[in-house]
Amino acid sequence: MTNFVIRRLIQSFILLFFISMLIYVILNIVPGGPFDLLKTSNPRITQSHIDRLNALLDLDKPLFPGQYCPKVGGEQQPCRFDQGRYFRWLGKVIRGDWGRSWTMQTGTPVMTMIWSRLGYTVLLMGLSTFLAILLAVPIGIYSAVKQYSIMDYLATALAFFGQSMPTFWTGLMAMSIFAVALGWFPTGGVRESGAPGDIIEALSHIFSFGRTHPELAGKVWPTILDGLRHVALPALVLTYFNMAAWVRYTRSSMLEVLRQDYMRTARSKGLRERVVIFKHGLRNALIPLITYLALTLPSLFAGAILTETIFSWPGMGRMQIDAISNVDWPVVQGLFVITALLVVLSNLLADILYAVVDPRIQYS
Amino acid sequence: MSATTTTVEALKLEPIATEKPIGQWGLAWRRLRRHGLAMIGLTLLIVIALISLSAELIAPYPFEEIDLTHSYAALFSPGNPGRPMHLLGTDKLGRDVASRLLYAGRISLAVALTVTILTILVGTVIGAVSGAFGGWLDMVLMRFTDLMLTLPTLPLLLVLSSSLRQFAQLQRLLGSNLSVIIIIFVLVLFGWMYEARLVRGSVLSLRGQDFIAASRALGAGESRIIFQHLVPNSLAPIIVAATLGFGGVIISESALSFLGFGVMPPVPTWGNMLNDARGAPLEYLFTQTLSPGFCIFITVLAINFLGDGLRDALDPRLKM
Numbered sequence: 001m002t003n004f005v006i007r008r009l010i011q012s013f014i015l016l017f018f019i020s021m022l023i024y025v026i027l028n029i030v031p032g033g034p035f036d037l038l039k040t041s042n043p044r045i046t047q048s049h050i051d052r053l054n055a056l057l058d059l060d061k062p063l064f065p066g067q068y069c070p071k072v073g074g075e076q077q078p079c080r081f082d083q084g085r086y087f088r089w090l091g092k093v094i095r096g097d098w099g100r101s102w103t104m105q106t107g108t109p110v111m112t113m114i115w116s117r118l119g120y121t122v123l124l125m126g127l128s129t130f131l132a133i134l135l136a137v138p139i140g141i142y143s144a145v146k147q148y149s150i151m152d153y154l155a156t157a158l159a160f161f162g163q164s165m166p167t168f169w170t171g172l173m174a175m176s177i178f179a180v181a182l183g184w185f186p187t188g189g190v191r192e193s194g195a196p197g198d199i200i201e202a203l204s205h206i207f208s209f210g211r212t213h214p215e216l217a218g219k220v221w222p223t224i225l226d227g228l229r230h231v232a233l234p235a236l237v238l239t240y241f242n243m244a245a246w247v248r249y250t251r252s253s254m255l256e257v258l259r260q261d262y263m264r265t266a267r268s269k270g271l272r273e274r275v276v277i278f279k280h281g282l283r284n285a286l287i288p289l290i291t292y293l294a295l296t297l298p299s300l301f302a303g304a305i306l307t308e309t310i311f312s313w314p315g316m317g318r319m320q321i322d323a324i325s326n327v328d329w330p331v332v333q334g335l336f337v338i339t340a341l342l343v344v345l346s347n348l349l350a351d352i353l354y355a356v357v358d359p360r361i362q363y364s
Numbered sequence: 365m366s367a368t369t370t371t372v373e374a375l376k377l378e379p380i381a382t383e384k385p386i387g388q389w390g391l392a393w394r395r396l397r398r399h400g401l402a403m404i405g406l407t408l409l410i411v412i413a414l415i416s417l418s419a420e421l422i423a424p425y426p427f428e429e430i431d432l433t434h435s436y437a438a439l440f441s442p443g444n445p446g447r448p449m450h451l452l453g454t455d456k457l458g459r460d461v462a463s464r465l466l467y468a469g470r471i472s473l474a475v476a477l478t479v480t481i482l483t484i485l486v487g488t489v490i491g492a493v494s495g496a497f498g499g500w501l502d503m504v505l506m507r508f509t510d511l512m513l514t515l516p517t518l519p520l521l522l523v524l525s526s527s528l529r530q531f532a533q534l535q536r537l538l539g540s541n542l543s544v545i546i547i548i549f550v551l552v553l554f555g556w557m558y559e560a561r562l563v564r565g566s567v568l569s570l571r572g573q574d575f576i577a578a579s580r581a582l583g584a585g586e587s588r589i590i591f592q593h594l595v596p597n598s599l600a601p602i603i604v605a606a607t608l609g610f611g612g613v614i615i616s617e618s619a620l621s622f623l624g625f626g627v628m629p630p631v632p633t634w635g636n637m638l639n640d641a642r643g644a645p646l647e648y649l650f651t652q653t654l655s656p657g658f659c660i661f662i663t664v665l666a667i668n669f670l671g672d673g674l675r676d677a678l679d680p681r682l683k684m
Contacts, residue, residue, distance in 0.1 A: 019515060022511065022515070023520075026520070026523065030527030160665060161665065163668060164668055166657070166664075168657075169656075172642065172649065172653040173653055173654070176653060177650065305623075306619060306622070321623065324519065336516055336519065336520070340516065344514055
């Protein structure tokens with residue numbers, strides 16, 4: 001087992017190296033740079049200005065180790081060897097310096113920007129994943145145990161519908177019904193305008209025992225309630241979408257288990273049906289679900305691009321869209337590499353968990 | 365003596381099998397026909413495809429006809445005198461929503477069909493080569509597949525489709541179809557991995573079987589073995605994956621168009637119609653959102669029904 005983990009870790013790091021290279025290369029060979037907008041909006045800016053700005057950001061240097069022949073003021077300088085932008089960037093990333101934003105918040109370190117968004121995404125995704133599991137697992141179990149009952153058909157229909165409805169449609173529909181027509185929830189954002197703070201700041205106030213956001217003292221609970229009202233609609237939309245997959249997985253996993261010989265053995269021992277289903281059936285049916293949970297972990301941090309966009313939720317998903325639209329490649333690189341890192345690690349985690357909870361699985 | 369008078373006809377042998385034999389595909393079709401949801405899905409899909417294909421004939425308005433005096437008309441509102449009713453209302457520019465939906469369906473279905481076919485081709489070739497040759501080639505191809513699977517797909521699609529549009533040469537070459545071609549290209553680029561793994565897996569499991577050895581003993585070359593024996597025998601899971609993938613492509617295309625990175629107006633798709641709806645004043649949000657989203661929903665639902673039935677029909681072991 002230890003050997004397996006070590007080997008997989010090494011493989012994962014090699015994989016990540018190539019992923020980061022691919023991401024860096026894709027972002028750097030596509031046309032368009034951070035100063036495109038500047039050039040089109042201001043006719044007095046000439047190509048030599050742009051060249052100088054590019055040199056400031058190292059954008060004139062080669063991608064990979066090679067000759068670098070700078071031009072200063074139109075004059076050719078002697079060529080010298082350059083380690084290349086990719087390796088320079090990678091070296092900094094390993095040391096914890098993820099670069100600075102070009103256009104969104106010029107000069108702000110990428111990590112600071114990501115940290116400021118992370119809480120919102122974890123809140124939204126955590127809440128919706130938790131609710132989805134809480135609702136879907138019992139439905140899936142019931143639907144498998146009572147296969148071909150009316151409830152089973154209802155659950156299957158719910159799963160089919162949920163999988164076929166894109167979140168950008170359910171989101172807009174939910175907004176037009178529950179926010180516009182009924183007025184139960186706000187249409188988007190994290191807080192009422194004029195509120196002293198938002199739910200993440202309030203939570204941070206609580207967990208730091210009042211050291212952060214002192215302006216929220218005494219107003220914590222109204223702020224949290226206001227935040228919950230704002231997160232409700234996007235969370236419900238994502239819950240419904242995630243539920244569909246969870247119901248299907250739980251149902252098929254449980255159906256698989258119900259067919260096993262040990263279930264018949266348990267029944268023939270004279271155990272009550274409840275014990276057979278929950279102790280012998282459910283515990284085995286949960287094994288593949290643990291793996292599935294591990295595989296959904298990256299999305300907890302990467303966020304939901306479409307839902308966050310519709311509800312103007314300031315999470316990581318929105319940030320990706322904004323960064324891409326603004327050609328803010330340092331931010332995009334940071335987000336992509338972190339996402340890839342999480343995917344690779346959660347795959348590894350899924351494999352390990354699988355072996356831990358199921359003694360029949362052995363890696364050599 | 366009368367017992368011996370037998371006619372020639374009576375001497376004819378009774379045929380043993382009354383029907384012509386049904387092969388693997390005939391059996392699968394039989395199983396599929398008994399699958400209620402799959403047949404509903406298939407019927408819906410055929411209807412949707414036929415309606416979209418005949419958009420010119422049945423659409424009451426041309427999709428780009430603008431009528432600024434009738435923007436955001438309600439459902440079932442009458443058109444100008446002498447013109448047909450706006451069955452599903454109009455959008456911001458007063459364009460007839462029902463007509464746009466028909467044309468949009470054609471684009472969405474065509475994009476999804478093209479992407480699915482290309483995805484299968486690319487995936488099958490990579491998977492078959494990888495599985496059949498093995499060795500370092502297999503290693504390299506499969507590690508590359510892993511790598512592609514780890515990349516964040518939707519954001520990279522956004523980056524590529526927004527950047528590729530800026531290539532001036534492409535723009536000159538393809539004109540207004542540019543955004544459609546780009547979206548097909550990026551969706552195929554990020555879509556072949558699952559099919560490749562599937563084909564490789566089934567090629568690996570088939571490779572050791574006797575009929576392959578027999579074929580090789582008869583002098584069949586490597587490419588003949590791959591494309592005449594290995595690929596046809598792994599068709600069933602590919603068909604299932606392709607069907608379910610088709611629905612996925614429709615959703616991806618609409619998502620990209622919805623975010624403004626996919627098919628660009630004036631070419632209508634269900635996704636960019638939803639993007640327009642998002643910009644509508646809130647009181648019109650419901651009517652503007654309802655119909656394009658419903659089209660995506662019903663198409664994908666029909667495909668999922670069909671795909672589920674195909675999975676049961678083609679490979680009962682895969683049943684979920």
